Each structure stands twice: as structure tokens, then as C-alpha cells.
Amino acid sequence: MLIRFPRGWELPEREATPESLYFSRRCIVRSMGFAGIGGLLGGNALAATEGAALYPAKRNPKYTLDRPLTPEVVATGFNNFYEFTLDKQRVRDEVYRFTTDPWKVKVKGLVNNPRVYDFDDLVRRFPLEERLYRFRCVEAWAMAVPWTGFPMSALIREVDPLPSAKYMRMVTAYRPEEMPGIGSQPHYDWPYQEAMTIEEAMNELALFGTGIYGKPLPKQNGAPFRAIIPWKYGLKNIKSIVEIEFTKKRPPTLWNKAAPTEYGWYSNVNPQKPHPRWSQAEEQIIPSGQRRPTLMYNGYEAFVAELYTGKEY
Ligand SMILES: Nc1nc2c(c(=O)[nH]1)N[C@H]1C(S)=C(S)[C@@H](COP(=O)(O)O)O[C@H]1N2
Ligand SMILES: [Mo]
Numbered sequence: 001m002l003i004r005f006p007r008g009w010e011l012p013e014r015e016a017t018p019e020s021l022y023f024s025r026r027c028i029v030r031s032m033g034f035a036g037i038g039g040l041l042g043g044n045a046l047a048a049t050e051g052a053a054l055y056p057a058k059r060n061p062k063y064t065l066d067r068p069l070t071p072e073v074v075a076t077g078f079n080n081f082y083e084f085t086l087d088k089q090r091v092r093d094e095v096y097r098f099t100t101d102p103w104k105v106k107v108k109g110l111v112n113n114p115r116v117y118d119f120d121d122l123v124r125r126f127p128l129e130e131r132l133y134r135f136r137c138v139e140a141w142a143m144a145v146p147w148t149g150f151p152m153s154a155l156i157r158e159v160d161p162l163p164s165a166k167y168m169r170m171v172t173a174y175r176p177e178e179m180p181g182i183g184s185q186p187h188y189d190w191p192y193q194e195a196m197t198i199e200e201a202m203n204e205l206a207l208f209g210t211g212i213y214g215k216p217l218p219k220q221n222g223a224p225f226r227a228i229i230p231w232k233y234g235l236k237n238i239k240s241i242v243e244i245e246f247t248k249k250r251p252p253t254l255w256n257k258a259a260p261t262e263y264g265w266y267s268n269v270n271p272q273k274p275h276p277r278w279s280q281a282e283e284q285i286i287p288s289g290q291r292r293p294t295l296m297y298n299g300y301e302a303f304v305a306e307l308y309t310g311k312e313y
Pocket of ligand 1: 075078079080081082083136137138172192220221222233234235236237238239240
């Protein structure tokens, strides 16, 4: 993984939508309600009213931040999604071929209720909420994002893992014809895969994400369905998930397999554990470049420390 800090990160004027403008637009949309939006958008009425019914989801006030939210234009314009390109500022321009509707998510392996969810059903089946979380990439840049999604635990309870299941594996769509980065980086072990223990996935912080900034996920952020695991490095937050499998054996993961000394299987945020080529003691907030001390478990120690007591990762 290349470190490319957004030093001197500058936005063209036309893209720099002030947050205040964005929020007032959102309020207008909300006050128009169902009929207003459908009427306005004509042909797109169905999609628009569906979106209006689900987004913005109610914010869960339990999860608070110690820093301002990252501007939307930054979080949706500076992305890691290697299936498309390694150039973070070009991901959003390379996703146009990627089709995310219809979308199915297959849940299989050691469960009592294996099933295939249609994303449109999935997103209605489990109540959505908004949470403000810190987000920390292993490359040492950090942001703060309003995610929409639902706890992984809700889906896990429904599929009901067998007692022998210990791990949850997640797999990204593999579509070389829509994802130019797969062909240009054949040395990675595609499809992108991630995994965690079921115990970790049952933690209240772990979400399946469907939205960001009060709207459905844009493709560059992992539409329509991704993992949000705020105490782990960004690379664990796998995007565009098509398959979830419950296993007895620990599944391999793309980055851990590619470079095990650089990207641990657990990849919990830890200021004391340097990457071989850089310190993790500090992080750089995007887009300002402000430096802050990295927090143990990204500041979520109170929620997750007990998962790891007595263990060495
Ligand atoms: N499928 C897939 N998921 C992925 C990645 C990727 O390259 N492919 N990159 C990861 C990394 S390294 C980071 S930092 C986050 C970035 O998420 P964002 O673009 O929404 O900020 O996505 C993670 N999920
Ligand atoms: Mo990352």
C-alpha cells in the first residue's frame, strides 16, 4: 500500500459544497416528503421515494466524536478501492462501469439458516441508523464519517451460526470487466476478502454499512453494502460485499496474505505497534493535515478492549 498523504489537498471551487448548504438541502428534501419528491423527479420517482423513506436514518446519539466531521466531498473523493485504481482521487471517476443494482448477498457456511438476501429486502429488513465514527487507515490518515447501516449482530442472529462456527468471512464482488484495477494489479489475490471472529462481529460497534452522509453509499465508498469496523484499520472495512461465510478455520484475508508483517490479521488500531515502514503513533486528519496522537483501538477501547484481554496481537 502506498502512502499518499493528501498534502496540499485542494478542491476545485465548484466541488466545495459547504456543509451548511448540504444540510439545508437535506432538510428541504425531508420537508417535501414522499409525494413531493416523486412528483419532482418524474421517471425516477420510485427510486427517489425509496431513498426518501430510508434516508436520512435516525442518528444514534450514543456514538459521539472528539473532532469535526470530514466534509462529504473529501470522504467521497479520496478513496481506497484497489479493484478500480490505486489513485485515491480517481476512484470516483473509475466506478462508472460498476453495476450495484440489482445486488445479492449470499450467506453460507456453518449456519442454521443459510440464505441469499436481495439487497433491496436486506436494507428494509434490518432497521437503519446513523452513527458518527472515527475512521483510521493503516496509511495513517484519518477522518470522521456519518455512516448509515445496521449492527452486524442483527444479521448474524438471523442466520444463526452453528456452535462450531468461529469466524465470519466477507467477500467483495469480482467483476474484472467492471473493475479495471483487477487487471492492472494481477498480483493481488482477488476477490478482496476480509474476516473477523464472530465474537468481534457481534460487538455493538460493528456495522454493515449501506449509507454515508444521510444517503445511500456512493460506489467509490463501497455501494451498496460494506463493513464498518471503527476500531480496526480501514483495510478491514471491506466494500461491496456479495458473500458472507461462517467458518471454523480462520479465513485468509487479502492484505494479510499479501504482506503479513505489514497488515496483521486482526489489524486493530494500535499506536504502539508500528508498521515496518512508518510509525502508527500519530495520524493525519484529512483534509487539513492536522496531526493527532493515534488512540488505542481508535478511541473505542471501552467498547472492545475486553475482546482482546490476555491476547497478544
Ligand atoms: N473491496 C475493497 N474494500 C476495501 C478496500 C479495497 O481496496 N477493496 N480498501 C480498504 C481500505 S485500505 C480503506 S482505507 C477503506 C477506505 O474506505 P473509504 O474509501 O470509504 O474511505 O476501504 C477498505 N475496503
Ligand atoms: Mo486503508
